[in-house]
Amino acid sequence: MAVTDEAITKIKDMILSGELAAGDRLPPEKELSEKLGLSRSSLREAVKALEIIRVLDVRRGDGTYVTSLEPQLLNEAMSFIVDLHQDKSILEIFEVRRILEPAAAGIAAGRIGTEQLAALHATLASVNEETSIEALVEHDLIFHSLITAAADNAYMASVLDALSSSTVRARIWRGLTQEKAVDRTLAEHTAIIEALERGDAELVKALVTVHISGVEHWLRQAL
Amino acid sequence: MAVTDEAITKIKDMILSGELAAGDRLPPEKELSEKLGLSRSSLREAVKALEIIRVLDVRRGDGTYVTSLEPQLLNEAMSFIVDLHQDKSILEIFEVRRILEPAAAGIAAGRIGTEQLAALHATLASVNEETSIEALVEHDLIFHSLITAAADNAYMASVLDALSSSTVRARIWRGLTQEKAVDRTLAEHTAIIEALERGDAELVKALVTVHISGVEHWLRQAL
DNA sequence: CCCCCAATAAACATCCGACCATTAGACTTG
DNA sequence: CAAGTCTAATGGTCGGATGTTTATTGGGGG
Numbered sequence: 001m002a003v004t005d006e007a008i009t010k011i012k013d014m015i016l017s018g019e020l021a022a023g024d025r026l027p028p029e030k031e032l033s034e035k036l037g038l039s040r041s042s043l044r045e046a047v048k049a050l051e052i053i054r055v056l057d058v059r060r061g062d063g064t065y066v067t068s069l070e071p072q073l074l075n076e077a078m079s080f081i082v083d084l085h086q087d088k089s090i091l092e093i094f095e096v097r098r099i100l101e102p103a104a105a106g107i108a109a110g111r112i113g114t115e116q117l118a119a120l121h122a123t124l125a126s127v128n129e130e131t132s133i134e135a136l137v138e139h140d141l142i143f144h145s146l147i148t149a150a151a152d153n154a155y156m157a158s159v160l161d162a163l164s165s166s167t168v169r170a171r172i173w174r175g176l177t178q179e180k181a182v183d184r185t186l187a188e189h190t191a192i193i194e195a196l197e198r199g200d201a202e203l204v205k206a207l208v209t210v211h212i213s214g215v216e217h218w219l220r221q222a223l
Numbered sequence: 224m225a226v227t228d229e230a231i232t233k234i235k236d237m238i239l240s241g242e243l244a245a246g247d248r249l250p251p252e253k254e255l256s257e258k259l260g261l262s263r264s265s266l267r268e269a270v271k272a273l274e275i276i277r278v279l280d281v282r283r284g285d286g287t288y289v290t291s292l293e294p295q296l297l298n299e300a301m302s303f304i305v306d307l308h309q310d311k312s313i314l315e316i317f318e319v320r321r322i323l324e325p326a327a328a329g330i331a332a333g334r335i336g337t338e339q340l341a342a343l344h345a346t347l348a349s350v351n352e353e354t355s356i357e358a359l360v361e362h363d364l365i366f367h368s369l370i371t372a373a374a375d376n377a378y379m380a381s382v383l384d385a386l387s388s389s390t391v392r393a394r395i396w397r398g399l400t401q402e403k404a405v406d407r408t409l410a411e412h413t414a415i416i417e418a419l420e421r422g423d424a425e426l427v428k429a430l431v432t433v434h435i436s437g438v439e440h441w442l443r444q445a446l
Numbered sequence: 447c448c449c450c451c452a453a454t455a456a457a458c459a460t461c462c463g464a465c466c467a468t469t470a471g472a473c474t475t476g
Numbered sequence: 477c478a479a480g481t482c483t484a485a486t487g488g489t490c491g492g493a494t495g496t497t498t499a500t501t502g503g504g505g506g
């Protein structure tokens with residue numbers, strides 16, 4: 001194994017063993033490179049890799065720290081990868097979403113609070129049939145994120161958010177707007193909010209399933 | 224933004240724009256560093272980061288290539304992150320698994336082939352109540368992976384495999400063996416295989432739900 | 447003509463040392 | 477005591493030298 005990969009493993013092990021905890025500061029690059037027995041250049045490659053997947057937080061002029069390692073940090077790292085997969089298997093992604101998202105929404109129905117419901121209303125009110133595509137994508141991301149967040153499971157939220165990365169959503173919406181399906185989507189969003197307010201988990205699950213399956217169906221025809 | 228991060232974004236964009244396709248070879252480090260306007264050292268940090276998340280494949284003495292970007296490559300990158308989360312939110316992970324894995328197994332019931340069933344029998348036959356913990360963990364990983372793989376959805380398999388990283392599984396099994404629950408787990412595995420053979424999707428879903436919930440329940444008591 | 451092997455060149459791996467840019471914290475000053 | 481300033485610590489970037497691995501090429505032998 002290359003020294004850089006060894007360094008990555010060693011740093012990871014230092015975290016797993018508890019030698020480094022969340023929020024801890026790592027020794028300076030020069031010092032750590034000597035401790036691990038490799039050059040600063042090689043160590044920096046290792047640190048950069050760990051920074052990309054949000055394990056380390058490098059602050060210039062200050063130092064390098066272990067991140068909180070909270071599940072939501074999984075998000076960006078996963079999204080980065082999903083972004084690159086593009087159309088290749090978008091239908092497979094939807095199959096996972098169709099399973100996970102209704103379940104998450106159902107859980108959310110029993111846990112969602114007043115503030116979160118207000119936020120849902122707000123994002124819905126910010127768009128209509130004449131809104132720009134960019135704003136619609138933004139609304140759609142927020143809408144689904146708010147619901148998955150309300151399920152109060154950071155892993156679930158991370159996985160779902162990553163699977164619906166912004167670039168994927170953007171492409172879909174571009175197609176949907178051409179099909180004049182915007183009003184239908186917004187109507188479905190409205191229905192989902194109402195069911196959430198009533199706390200009707202079964203109805204929420206059904207509505208979300210229909211909502212996602214609708215897009216999925218459109219995709220199958222478009223491809 | 225730092226030059227290294229710019230380089231990461233540029234390489235990512237080259238892939239998104241189609242300038243670089245899966246399997247393509249990147250220009251040599253020296254050449255690419257000049258094209259992107261940064262030093263070779265900094266470029267190497269960017270390449271290392273992309274290599275860790277399985278976007279690039281660096282072959283010493285040969286060159287650097289874009290990976291196939293297949294969904295299963297998501298696996299290792301995600302597992303690496305989940306590994307670091309440890310106990311922090313293991314119950315949240317189980318909540319996601321309890322939703323996704325029965326659904327995947329239910330789909331697998333209709334798609335699983337003879338060879339895959341044989342593989343399931345084989346891994347089950349390789350263990351008993353006196354097997355070492357390491358071998359039990361290995362069996363457990365293979366058993367669940369085979370089923371999720373049979374659902375024929377690479378994203379689903381990647382997410383599930385990542386959520387049950389080997390270190391997490393190892394810790395759980397260590398606890399389960401102390402509780403003499405090994406035989407029960409193996410009995411449940413047997414029942415799941417039989418239901419899969421019959422193609423009874425509903426029963427498979429129920430059995431997998433019970434199976435995962437059982438471990439989840441044990442975890443709640445243990446924590 | 448084909449196969450095997452050694453020589454070669456290309457490419458990544460690693461290291462070093464220098465200098466720049468930024469930040470946190472100590473210090474000075476009003 | 478507060479605000480601004482200075483400084484040491486730390487990461488960011490660079491260029492080049494050298495080592496290691498691999499693919500390729502060309503020649504020699506079968």
